[in-house]
Amino acid sequence: MALRAILLVLLVAVLAAVPLFAASSQTFLAIVFAKSVAVLGLLLLLQAGQVSFGHGMFFATGAYTVAFLGRSMGGGDLALLLAASVVTSAVLGLLVGLFVVRYRYIFFGMLNLAFSMVLYSILEKFFHLTGGSDGLRIRRPTAFGFTFDRAQFDMVLYYSTFAMAFLAAYLVWRYLRSPLGQALKAIKTNETRLEYIGLSARFVMLVGYVISAVLCGVGGAFLGVIQGIATPEYSYWTRSAEFVFIAILGGVGHVAGALTGTFVYEAVRTYAAAFVADSWQMILGFVLLAIILKAPSGIVGLVEGFTARRRKAEASALTVEAAR
């Protein structure tokens, strides 16, 4: 446990120093942080054994909130835009959630997909409002009351996404250890027993759903600001699929899976996708199959399994020593 704490502090320290020694990878990491927040939302639902193929809709909600509000305020402030996207994604999450939490498994996944397709076609069809498939431009907002130039703003974005990614991971970790979070996990193991002890499974699920919607909304808001644009593609099924893929890749057993998975995914995509752009999705599909069939606990699970084996090996080596 102590080793883990030290490693975590070290990781945070290195990441905090990135703008000083590797400013060029700043934007890349900011994107990783922003997406990892959204992936946390999917990871949360997977704790309950549920998978949503439509969380891109909340991602788009966050980005479009920033775009609309930014446009009407002539830029706006980062903190305010984020707060607004929390509110809109929570409201949409509640509305959709009230309906979808009555369902589990394939119904849950497909209904989410259906809702996200609806949002996608609204964003694309009503172009006089939403800019159609070109999307809406997002202008650089002020941050916490100050105006920054481009380079400075990139750094501000880096630190805010960085802080948000770790804060969100910590909060989700706390939530999953709370009674409500434990109840969420119980939906996967045995929902009926959960109801027998007097908890409403739907309520437990709704809370989890709204939280996951907000996480995706915040991730989308950040990505919108980073990329300077919100497009309907944010709510397309490939985007939702990407989140599911990353969550499974990183490992659903631990909140660290979100950040690990996003980092690995984005790194591979940035450097390898240029060579295999045409078959990228197919490769993702095959990797997904391999993970599900061979290593269902993802990267974090593999690492944990490795350290556990090593510890076991060390322990048995010690007993052999002692026996001598």
Added chain:
Amino acid sequence: MSFDTIVLAVCDGVAYASLVFLVAVGLTFIFGVLGVLNIAHGSFYALGAYTAVSAGIFLTKAGFSPWLTFPALFVAAIFIGAVLGGLMEKLLLQRIYDKEQVLQILVTFAIFMILENVQRLIWGVQPYFMSEPLQLLGNISLFGISYTAYQTLFLPALAVIVLLGLRYFLRHTAAGAQILAVTEDREAASAIGIDAQKVYFVTFIAGATLAALGGALAAPTTSLMPGMGAEMIVLSFAVAATAGLGQIEGAAVAALMIGLGRSLAVYLAPEFEVLVPYILMVGVLIFRPSGLFGAPQLRKI
């Protein structure tokens, strides 16, 4: 809204409903027997369509009679359903029947991602079109409106044949009885000597072929574009869910409802065309959570 527009909308709706029914009934049939909702079903639809068009273009270019495009539609559908569906069931699905539901969902989803990509690699992103079957059957006139016979007669007739055929097969033949027995209780059916594995295999191929057939038959009426598979899986799910998963006759009613609703929207409020199926589905599911004809499931403790 004039009478002519209503007739047009009904013709559109019935033709569309027939196609959606073919795909949705395959989806719901597989779910009813295997308990797996195949997300890659939409890809079978798209691949069926593309294969049919490629076969049709090849035949007409090689100088054969354009009438041969009709059998080509069916051959393409059976080819895709048997080869791709068979491989998918044998290689992947057989390993996951006893796994967690969320893993089953993810496996079929991974196949969907792969097949969507394969389709784009083979046929690219430019639209494909093949109108021979549509032109060969000519037009008929209905209440003063001239409409293609392919869409007003051929497609609905085929949908009715599939519906009645499937009904007859399941209720009045030995093979159908075996399928129903496995659906009811796999273990008990195996105990009395039914080869459940074979039943799953055959059912999956039949369902996949229906999806590919829907695609092949849709090919003459629309231009094929990437993304049609994703749209169709959600739409056919909407139909199957509105009817109640596993309900074959119900799927026909729901397909007709959604098809007519959608084509009316095209003439009345075109912006809402895409939304109508989902509005209908959500409307039905709010009041009947297991669909129009579905029975609520008992829960195991």
